Amino acid sequence: MNNTLDISRLGKVIKHDAMSFFQNLSLALIVLWAIPVAIWLFSSLTPGDGHMETLSRISIIGTLLKIIIILAPARLYKYCNDSRKGIGYAMLPASSLEKFISMVFYCVIVAPVLYLAGALAVDSVLTLIGGPYEGFAITEYFDKLAQLKHFGVESGFMLDGDYPVYEDYAKILSPTVLVLSNILGLLMLSTVFMFGNMVFKKRKTGKMIGILVLLFIVFMIVMVNYVSNHEQYFQQMCEENAAAFFKRLIYFTSRASLVIEAVVSVVMLWLTYYKIKTQKY
Amino acid sequence: MIKINNLDFAYKNTQVFKSISLEFQKGNIYGLLGENGVGKTTLLKLICGLQTPQHGSVTVDELTPSERQPEFLQNVYFLPEEVITEDTTPEKFIQKIGCFYPRYDFGLFNKLMGELEVDLSKKFNELSHGQKKKALLACALSLQTDYLFLDEPTNGLDIPSKALFRKVISQYCSDETTVIISTHQVKDVENLIDPIVILDRDDVLLNASFAEITDKIYFEYGPERIQNAYYTEMLPGGYINVLPNTEHMESNVNIEALFNAVMKNKETIKNLMK
Numbered sequence: 012m013n014n015t016l017d018i019s020r021l022g023k024v025i026k027h028d029a030m031s032f033f034q035n036l037s038l039a040l041i042v043l044w045a046i047p048v049a050i051w052l053f054s055s056l057t058p059g060d061g062h063m064e065t066l067s068r069i070s071i072i073g074t075l076l077k078i079i080i081i082l083a084p085a086r087l088y089k090y091c092n093d094s095r096k097g098i099g100y101a102m103l104p105a106s107s108l109e110k111f112i113s114m115v116f117y118c119v120i121v122a123p124v125l126y127l128a129g130a131l132a133v134d135s136v137l138t139l140i141g142g143p144y145e146g147f148a149i150t151e152y153f154d155k156l157a158q159l160k161h162f163g164v165e166s167g168f169m170l171d172g173d174y175p176v177y178e179d180y181a182k183i184l185s186p187t188v189l190v191l192s193n194i195l196g197l198l199m200l201s202t203v204f205m206f207g208n209m210v211f212k213k214r215k216t217g218k219m220i221g222i223l224v225l226l227f228i229v230f231m232i233v234m235v236n237y238v239s240n241h242e243q244y245f246q247q248m249c250e251e252n253a254a255a256f257f258k259r260l261i262y263f264t265s266r267a268s269l270v271i272e273a274v275v276s277v278v279m280l281w282l283t284y285y286k287i288k289t290q291k292y
Numbered sequence: 293m294i295k296i297n298n299l300d301f302a303y304k305n306t307q308v309f310k311s312i313s314l315e316f317q318k319g320n321i322y323g324l325l326g327e328n329g330v331g332k333t334t335l336l337k338l339i340c341g342l343q344t345p346q347h348g349s350v351t352v353d354e355l356t357p358s359e360r361q362p363e364f365l366q367n368v369y370f371l372p373e374e375v376i377t378e379d380t381t382p383e384k385f386i387q388k389i390g391c392f393y394p395r396y397d398f399g400l401f402n403k404l405m406g407e408l409e410v411d412l413s414k415k416f417n418e419l420s421h422g423q424k425k426k427a428l429l430a431c432a433l434s435l436q437t438d439y440l441f442l443d444e445p446t447n448g449l450d451i452p453s454k455a456l457f458r459k460v461i462s463q464y465c466s467d468e469t470t471v472i473i474s475t476h477q478v479k480d481v482e483n484l485i486d487p488i489v490i491l492d493r494d495d496v497l498l499n500a501s502f503a504e505i506t507d508k509i510y511f512e513y514g515p516e517r518i519q520n521a522y523y524t525e526m527l528p529g530g531y532i533n534v535l536p537n538t539e540h541m542e543s544n545v546n547i548e549a550l551f552n553a554v555m556k557n558k559e560t561i562k563n564l565m566k
Contacts (some may be wrong), residue, residue, distance in 0.1 A: 014361040023391050030388050034379065096376050101342055104365035104392040288360075292342040 016108050024105045024113040028087070032117060035086045043075045044129050047137065054143035063143045065151040072130045072148060076123055080201045083122035084208035085215040088114055092209050094292045107288035114287070115280065119201045188265055195272035202279035209286035293318055293353065294339055294439070294470070300347035301331075301338060308334050310494040311348065318438075319467050320501075323485030324474040325551055330491045332474040333373065336441045339472070340370045352439065366393055369437045373444040375424045377416035382427040385416070386434060393435040401434035404464065408456055421448045429457065433464045440471045446480035458484045478547040488547065490554050497554050500565050502545050508564055509553070510537035511546050522561065523553035536564065 050071065054063055090096035091114075103110070131149045138144040207219030238245060248256040294316035301309045308331040316322055316339075326332050337343045338350050341357030341364065350357055355364040378385055382405065390396035405412050408426040416424055425448055432440060446454050462484060465471055473481055487501040498505075509522070512533040517524045521533040532546055534553035554561045 012363045014363055017362070020362060020392070026391075027388055030384075031378070095372065095374055098342060098370065098372055099376070099389075101360065102340065102365055102368070102370055103389065104362045106362050107360065109362075291344065292337065 015106050016112075017106075020105050021109045021112060024103070024109045025116060027103065028113045028117055032087060032121070035089075036083060036122060039079060039082050039086055040126055040129065043079055043126060044133055046075060047071060047130065047133055051137045051142060051144060062145065065146045065148055066155065068134060068144065068148045069152050072127070072134065075130060076127055076197070077200060079126040080118075080123050080197060081204050081216060081220070083118045083201070084114075084205040087117055087122070088208055089215070092212060092286070092290050094212075097290070098292050101290065101292055107284065111284040111287050114205065114283070118205050119198065123197065123201070188269070192265065192269055192272070195269055195276065198276045199272040199279070202276045202283065206279045206283045206286070209283050209290070295351045296335075296339075296348070297350075298348035299338070299345050299350060301334060301343065301345055303334075307494060312494070312496050313348075314489065314496050314499055316470055316472065316489075318470050320487060321461065321465065321471040321473065321485050323478070323481055323488045323547070324472050324491065325476065325478060325488060325547075326491035327555070328476065330493055332476075332491060333443050335491065336370060336443055336472065336474055339439075340368060340441060341365075342370070362392075367437050368439040368441065369393075369432045369435050370441045371428055371432050371443065371445060373447060375421060375428065375448075377424055377428070379415065379417060381413065381415050382410065382431060383412055386431045389431075390435065393437060395436035397434055397436060400436070400464070401430055404430035404433055404460060407460060408453075422450055422453050425449060426453060426456070429460065433460060436466070436469075438469060440465065440469060442471065442473045444475055444477070445473060446475065446477055449480075454480050478551060482547055485547075488545075488550070490551060492555075492558060495558075495562075497558055497562050498565055504565065505545055505550065506537065506543055507540070508537050509550065509561075510535045510539075510541055511543040511549060521553075522557045523549055525549055525552065 047068065050063070088100075091100045100110070134144070134148040138147050203223070204216065204219055207222070208215050211218045294314075296312065296314040298311050298313055299309050300307075300311060324332050324335065334343065338345060339352060339357060341360045344358040352364060352368065355361060357364060357368075380388075383401075386396075386398070386401050390398065390401075402412070405427065408430055410419070410423050410427045410430065414423075416427065419427060425445065429442075429445065432442075446457055449457060458481070461471065461473075473485060475481055488498060488505070489496065490498040512518070512521075512535055513527070513530060514533065515530045517526075517531050518533040518535060521535050523534040525532050532549050534546075534549050537543075
C-alpha cells in the first residue's frame with residue numbers, strides 16, 4: 012500500500028471534503044456574490060448619473076475575492092487542529108499529503124475560482140439588465156491588460172504624467188508581470204491564511220490579520236528608517252535623473268515582490284503540510 | 293498486537309506515563325480502568341497516533357501510530373468520550389467516511405442502527421446525547437476495523453442502552469477485533485471486558501485476563517469481613533472479600549472490588565500478578 016500518495020484515496024479525500032464545502036462556505040459565497048448586486052441596486056435607485064466604472068467593479072470583485080480567500084481556510088477546515096473536534100479529521104485513513112492536497116485544492120483553487128466565476132456571472136447579468144453597469148467586467152479586465160497604457164494610468168501606476176516616463180513604466184509593468192503578480196499575490200494570501208488556520212485554534216482569521224498588520228507596521232518602520240538614513244542618496248538620485256530612478260525602483264519592487272510572493276507561498280505551503288503531519292490532538 | 297515499550301509521556305510539566313510497558317493481544321475486549329486523570333484517554337490517543345511518545349515506542353501491528361499512515365488508520369477507529377458530530381444524518385456521515393475503510397458494511401450500519409433503536413432519518417443535532425452515542429457506535433462497528441478504541445462509551449447512556457451497548461459489542465466484534473474500552477463505570481462493562489488493564493499515575497498496576505486474575509485472587513462472598521483481605525466491602529446481605537487465592541479456588545471477578553483492591557495494595561497485587 013502506498014502510504015504517501017494514492018490517487019484513488021486522494022479522490023476519496025477530495026470527495027469527503029466536497030461534502031462539507033458548500034455546507035461551510037455557501038453562506039459566505041452568497042453574501043459576497045450579493046454585494047455587487049446591492050451596489051448595483053443602490054446605484055440604480057440613487058438619483059443622478061449613477062454610472063459605475065468597469066474598473067471600479069473589477070476592483071470591488073478583486074477585494075471580495077481576497078475576502079473569500081481569507082475566509083475559506085477557517086470556514087472549510089475550522090476544526091482540523093482542534094484537540095477534540097479535529098480527531099475525526101486526523102483519524103481519516105488518508106495520508107497527510109493527500110489531506111494537504113485536498114486542502115490546497117479547495118482553499119487555493121476551488122473557493123476563489125468559484126467565487127470569481129459567480130461574481131463575473133452576476134456582473135454580466137447585471138450589465139445585461141442595464142442601469143449603472145456598462146461593459147462587462149470580465150472582458151474589460153483583459154482589454155485593459157492588452158492596452159497597458161490606460162491600465163497603468165487608471166490604476167495609479169503613473170507617477171508624474173510625464174509621457175516618456177509613463178511609456179517606460181508601461182514596458183516594465185508588462186501584462187505578464189501584472190497577471191503573474193496578481194496570481195502570486197492571491198496565492199500568497201491564500202497560503203498565509205491556510206497556515207494561520209493550522210496554527211491558531213480560535214479566532215484564526217482575526218489573529219492572522221492581526222499578525223499581518225503587525226508585520227506591515229514593522230516593515231513600514233524599517234523602510235521609513237532606511238529611507239531617512241539614506242535621504243541624501245535618494246535626493247541625489249532624484250535630482251540626477253528622477254525618471255530613471257523611479258524606473259529602477261519600480262522594476263526592482265515589481266520583481267522583488269514576485270520573488271517574495273513565490274517564496275512566501277512555498278514556505279507557507281510546506282509549513283501547512285508539516286503542521287497537518289505533526290499536529291497533536 | 294499493540295506493543296507499548298518504555299513509554300514516557302508528559303503534557304508540558306505534567307508527567308503522565310513514566311517508562312511503562314504494556315501489550316494488548318489481538319481479539320480481546322480490554323477494559324482500561326483507572327482513576328480520573330491517570331491517563332486512560334491519553335493512552336488511547338497515543339495508541340491512535342493522536343499524540344507522540346516523548347520516549348519509548350508504541351506500535352500497532354508493527355506500525356507506528358504517530359506516523360498516521362493510511363495503512364494504520366484504516367484499521368483503527370477511535371470513539372472519543374465527547375460526542376462531536378457534524379450537521380448531517382448518521383447515514384450521510386458513515387457514507388462520507390466509510391469508503392476509506394476496506395471492510396465497511398453499510399448493511400451492518402443499518403442493522404446496528406435498528407438494533408440500537410436510533411432514528412435513521414434524524415440529523416445528529418436532532419438526536420439526544422445517548423442517541424448520538426449509539427449512532428456513533430453503530431458507525432464505528434460498521435467500519436469493522438481491527439482495532440476499536442472506546443473512551444467512556446457508556447457515559448450518558450440510559451440503562452436499556454447500556455445493555456444494548458454490551459450486546460452489540462459482544463455480538464458484532466469479530467474474533468480478530470481488539471477493543472479497548474476506557475471507563476470508570478465498571479458495572480457497565482461487566483461480563484463484557486476481559487482482560488483488564490488498571491492504570492495508575494505513571495504506572496500499569498494490572499494487565500491480566502479474568503482467568504489469570506482468579507488464578508491468583510479469590511473473590512469471596514460471605515457473611516463476615518475477613519481481616520487479612522486485600523479489600524473488603526459490605527454488600528446487601530454480606531461482604532465481598534478480595535483475597536489471595538492460595539488454595540486455587542474458583543470464583544467470579546467482581547471488577548469494582550478488584551479495582552479497589554488493586555488501588556489499596558498497588559505493589560502487592562502488581563508483584564502477585566507478575
